[in-house]
Amino acid sequence: MTNHWNDLQHANVLMIIGANPAENHPISFRWITKAKENGGKLISVDPRYTRTSQMADMYGQLRSGTDIAFIGGMINYVLENELYHKEYVANYTNAAYLVTDTYSFEDGMFSGYDEGKRSYDKTKWAFKTDEDGKVLTDPTLKDPNCVFQLMKKHFSRYDVDTVVGVTGTDKKMYLDICKTYGSTGEVGKAGTILYAMGTTQHTVGTQNIRSYAILQLLLGNIGIQGGGVNALRGESNVQGSTDFGLLYNNVTGYMKTPEATEVDSTYQGFLDRITPKAGYWVNTPKFYTSMLKSFYGDNATKENEFGYHYIPKLSAGKNYSFMRLFDAMYRGELEGLLLFGSNPAVGGPNARQEKESLSNLKWMVAVDLFETETSSFWQKEAGADPASIQTEVIFLPACASFEKEGSVTNSGRWMQYRWQAIKPKGESKADLEIVHMLARKLKDYYKNSSNPADLPMKAMTWDYGEHDHPDIDLVCREINGYDMKTKKQVKGFGDLKDDGSTCSGNWIYCGFYPEEGNLSKRRDSTNEGMSNFLNWSYAWPANRRILYNRASADLNGKAWSKDRVGIEWNALEGKWMGHDVPDFVVTKGPDDPTFKDPFIMIAGGKGAIYSTGLNEGPLPEHYEPFENPMLNSFSSVQFNPAVQFGEKEMNPQGDVSKYPIVATTYRLSEHWQSGAMTRSLPGLAELVPHMFVEISEELAKEKGIKNKDKIFVSSARGEIEAYAMVTKRFKPYKLKDKTVHQIGMPWHFGYKGIAIGATANHLTPHIGDANSSIPEYKAFLCDVRRA
């Protein structure tokens, strides 16, 4: 989230799209309700009429996979009716930037496409620069090659009739939503967009979010209290685990993993590649070197390029992401799998095929609280023949969150400490202890090796105490970072150095543990203004609660709204002051030429309406999902041209003639993720004991299905059996030239635990987003029949 949960109360209009916080983030809804009590309007956009929709003032039904059409139409409406925040757009965004003449867009395709590689040459979309590399601009926004005009032209194709013919939304409701949300473009008003996996889990997931960001920039809603683009994250520390780089292409703090290329063959070459010329990321070398020092301590020296070569280099251009990992397992390329609280046999796409690939492993280690469908994939219950599966499986029992101590980072980036309430149950252990014991064993094994391949293990420091149970305080200190000589904690990431004199395990967290102590343990809930709770826990970065908060103030540094003061320039004090930690150089005043450049992470400091970073184009364009019920109305290009295909056998494709019904998956209040931690609890198992599929009354009538009947749902990947829940919450869509049905189902179920049921992911496709590689769980085709 750019903002945080308590801040939702400050919005004039909230649009919740691809999320259902009333059921999936229930307690957050208190602050949404508060916004409504304050006079705010709530819009819910979803294929299904959820409990969030029930609480909303307006509900826009949209067919799964049509967000860009929906938002593209809103952008067009806002531009045509001049509802946008003119001063903000002209000064705080890149609307005035000129784009080179090699940019073009025609019939769904941008310039620079290579069909063989299914990728674009992004340099064709670059900004126009002068001889010194400075971007040329047209502050009047009239030049036909400026971002503003290119965007306007691009989205002019998203007229209301075309849009609702694709999304299936009622036209009058759609226009009401456009008008209501567009009203937040008025100076001083705040609109927020909340989204979750309904947005991201598509082959155009990243561009879905881009479309929200563009709309928010146009309306001046980024950086302000009650605004923002807010991802509602679904797991207690999925924010933290992402921040800590547990993804193949990231190390900690969103920095890149090196590749086996000539450029990356030296640390300097690698740093030059990943460090931009302008914007706050110019400090990358300080953060990277400090991270290497946290890994290798005194063994990271200037002479050995700070241990850079100990970090594994990826095979150049190879995608190691989740689905490709299972492709490799399917091909027998993987020998071992370590699972720390992960259950892909329920949670992965085309889960049955992924589960079957597990038997190609030589060994598997599962660290979990409960036996999962993945750790027991070899059992008869799983439909397997145990005798034929040669995988050795070791199950290590982990303890629960309150049986250990440590911090988690919530969706609003608050790093909150959890204390130990009781010793671990039985012989279970904290994951921290498990990894510590394992690391000590392995360190011991490699300590006398003279093989150069073992240097990384030898160089890696592991100084968390000499006992089985590590001293967590030492881990915390290392994450924050300290001066290598004095061992004094550094105050913040501004103090990190690229000469090896500081360490920091994760630069974005640097500052949570200064000499005074671990700030994530703070419990002062005093509201000192705008409900930012600056003394409660710690928010990264730098305890800042609203990202880009410089944009909450106008060109002179005064708040756009007296009711929503984030930070303001105080001329008397000569600094930015207010209710938040400034996301700006504190003493940078109106005399500075970059005073009006609020987005400090981006070169140039302007919010990116147009971005050359994404793989399928600088502006979002609607393409149909991998499996779709209709031809694309916006161009002759049916499918996202930059999506990469994986192993063909892992991803059979269904056709609308055989599978005419659109399907999506979702979550319930009473269960969580793949269900291990809820379906194994008697209380929650009793509340929702069975797997079910929601189908509309109209579809039920067509198929002769009654409420509570057993039904089969089939897709190109498989078939599941579940109870039918006949509901008014789904309605057939009236699209351009046909009527299409959609169904939905929870994805929490499996055969382990107390409450058991069919796994929805047996139906979902093994294909993902062109940028993030997230699977397209949220739009696929199926058929339904009575059991």
Add this chain to the structure above:
Amino acid sequence: MEMNVTRRQFLKLSGAVAATLAVVELGFDEKKARAESSDFKIAKLKPTPTICPYCAVGCGILVYSTEDDVVYTEGDPDHPINEGKLCSKGTTVRQVYTSEKRVTKPRYRAPGSDKWEEVDWDFALDKVAKNIIETRDRTFIQKENGITVNRTDSIAYLGGAALDNEECHLLQKLFRAGLGLTYIEHQARI
């Protein structure tokens, strides 16, 4: 009431119910009665603050526990986000401890076997270490086209979204920076 509540706990809980009823019948002040009955269960226990392990709203929960049992949990009234409120999952968090489905001993499944065996930690961790070493050392690529790459593409790591930050740091450190794994992924991807 779930299966593994001990007889002593059961008596204690039903005692609390009985006491409440008796007080009400005698016509005492209702508020006072409520205070006393809730005192009864947790009077001598010190609450430990934690954060809910389910979604990422990050609600505060107070855990009242004895040496060997979680007696009671409730929403943390001081927490600025939930102000004492909890959803169905947060309310049930005590059962993460009490559920009879919890695995409390390491287990081992031999190749081709149709059952788990309970093993001790030394056995289990030795097996894990042995497997890692065997696969890593055999598949490790130290140099590729003259470039130092120090990696293995034969071991994969998955998970982390329900772990603590400190754990994520050590996992990153051991598996990437130490052992040279490239297939490092977790729930954020999916």
